Amino acid sequence: MNSAVTINNLHKRYASVHALQGVDFTIARGEFFGLLGPNGAGKSTLINIMAGLTRADAGHVSIQGHDVIRHYREARDALGVVPQELLYDPFFSVRDVLRLQSGYFGRGRENAAWMDELLATLSLSNKADTSIHALSGGMKRRVLIALALVHKPQVLVLDEPTAGVDTELRRMLWEFTRRLHREGVTVVLTTHYLAEAEALCDRIAILDHGRLAALDSKTALLQRYPYRMLCLSVNDPAPALPEALLPLLVMRDELQIKFRLHK
Amino acid sequence: MTSHPFSNPRGMFTLFWKEVWRFLKVTVQTLLTPIMISLLYLLIFKQVLEEHVEVYSGISYTAFLVPGLVMMAVIQNAYANTSSSLIQSKVNGSLVFVLLAPISSLEFYLAYVGAAMLRGLLVGAGVYLAALGFTDLPITHIGGMIAFALLASLVLGALGIITAILADTYEQLSALQNFIILPLSFLSGVFYSIHDLPPLWHDISRLNPFFYMIDGFRYSVLGVSDVAPALSLGITFGFAALLSAACLFLLKKGYKIRA
Numbered sequence: 001m002n003s004a005v006t007i008n009n010l011h012k013r014y015a016s017v018h019a020l021q022g023v024d025f026t027i028a029r030g031e032f033f034g035l036l037g038p039n040g041a042g043k044s045t046l047i048n049i050m051a052g053l054t055r056a057d058a059g060h061v062s063i064q065g066h067d068v069i070r071h072y073r074e075a076r077d078a079l080g081v082v083p084q085e086l087l088y089d090p091f092f093s094v095r096d097v098l099r100l101q102s103g104y105f106g107r108g109r110e111n112a113a114w115m116d117e118l119l120a121t122l123s124l125s126n127k128a129d130t131s132i133h134a135l136s137g138g139m140k141r142r143v144l145i146a147l148a149l150v151h152k153p154q155v156l157v158l159d160e161p162t163a164g165v166d167t168e169l170r171r172m173l174w175e176f177t178r179r180l181h182r183e184g185v186t187v188v189l190t191t192h193y194l195a196e197a198e199a200l201c202d203r204i205a206i207l208d209h210g211r212l213a214a215l216d217s218k219t220a221l222l223q224r225y226p227y228r229m230l231c232l233s234v235n236d237p238a239p240a241l242p243e244a245l246l247p248l249l250v251m252r253d254e255l256q257i258k259f260r261l262h263k
Numbered sequence: 264m265t266s267h268p269f270s271n272p273r274g275m276f277t278l279f280w281k282e283v284w285r286f287l288k289v290t291v292q293t294l295l296t297p298i299m300i301s302l303l304y305l306l307i308f309k310q311v312l313e314e315h316v317e318v319y320s321g322i323s324y325t326a327f328l329v330p331g332l333v334m335m336a337v338i339q340n341a342y343a344n345t346s347s348s349l350i351q352s353k354v355n356g357s358l359v360f361v362l363l364a365p366i367s368s369l370e371f372y373l374a375y376v377g378a379a380m381l382r383g384l385l386v387g388a389g390v391y392l393a394a395l396g397f398t399d400l401p402i403t404h405i406g407g408m409i410a411f412a413l414l415a416s417l418v419l420g421a422l423g424i425i426t427a428i429l430a431d432t433y434e435q436l437s438a439l440q441n442f443i444i445l446p447l448s449f450l451s452g453v454f455y456s457i458h459d460l461p462p463l464w465h466d467i468s469r470l471n472p473f474f475y476m477i478d479g480f481r482y483s484v485l486g487v488s489d490v491a492p493a494l495s496l497g498i499t500f501g502f503a504a505l506l507s508a509a510c511l512f513l514l515k516k517g518y519k520i521r522a
Contacts, residue, residue, distance in 0.1 A: 051362075051363055052362065052363070052521065053359065053362055053363070053521055054521060054522060055517055055522075072365065073270070073271065073367075074365075076363060076364060076365040077365050079363075081363055083356075085356060087355065088355075089352065089355070089360070091284075091285055091288060097360070101360055101364070103273055103274065103276070103277025103278075103280075104277050104278060104360070104361060104364035104365075104366060105274065105364055105365060106271045106273045106274050106365065107273075108273060
């Protein structure tokens, strides 16, 4: 098996929602992979099944060739997950949770240097002894990234890492994930922002209503739709448009004008 | 690393240590308060009842009371440790960090129950040692004392995990705690012998698992009991096996925590 993530005919049904309806795809080792889709498309369910946080009703997922149920130890050891929400245990400091997480993965003192490196790289060194409770949202998100990487996973999943994040932290996250990718980590990124997927990912899957709506390389996917949309918000409810723009107009209401442009 | 149920001992020990560390960070709440509450019971009942009640001939009421209070402290604190830790991490979401790690259900169970047993035993030992300041206590069977304390804290540690898995909110957990665990522990013969109860209540008491833990422990300290100590040991052991099996089953299924 040479794939980082294999997803095979995956189904998951909650009480009233068929969250995943037979999803199938493979992520190659070393890829920077984007998982896009609107809210409720099934992205988080898919990630939770990959991480063993949710059980699928049917189908299989394996990480680096290890089935997430039958060989959960190897699969979890190969996977790092940065959750979407800012979760933390209020009892402990940054260094404490990092050491605990390292221990949960069976790592001992030999991992101390890597933990220090993570703290330094994520600019957390001077907050190492602070309770996570007292950190800002951006700092908490960095802690989540450090926790996901503490056992040096080969596959890193970031679940909407830049939602609600300021531009500086977003740039830092982009640089950091690019660096990990260069160093050989397979990165799986879910996002709402097309621009983010465009800037970072080699290949993109689009989920919609629990089904794979598209899966292709970034360039192929972008070529498939050769237009750009331009949406203008205007103060004057009825501006006169120049004749030349009229063929490009696709939508117009009182305060919004939308054009479709060729690339 | 393989998927053998017991191949990440460091992971298990780290989780055990995290659970111990958690209660050691708030020792006033987790160790000192329960010891003080037990001593208050002892002080009040000693003052009011010492001269009026003799449950077993030749044994003072205070001496009768101590083993029950020790065991009640063990029971309540072992239960509180797993149930409160697990519901907190479930509600604030930080349980995810444990669930993402390569830790088996058996390792998870042993870590949580082990920490609960340690807290139960520390509080129980604290109550016992402090009670020596109030009355003389024999030790009839030290092995029995240890066995009953270990088994009872194991039963309650496992029960704490089960209830925290089943409960979705603090409110539901506290309902289970205050309407089931608390009455069962108070109505278990801590303050009286069930032989002094009317027949109906006597029979009902014999359905209460906590009664056997307390009666067996009291036998191990004082050498007197309401039922045969071997029966109490057997029933307590049976409950330990039953609740451990139920707990492991839920953990393995991922019931509610890996929904």
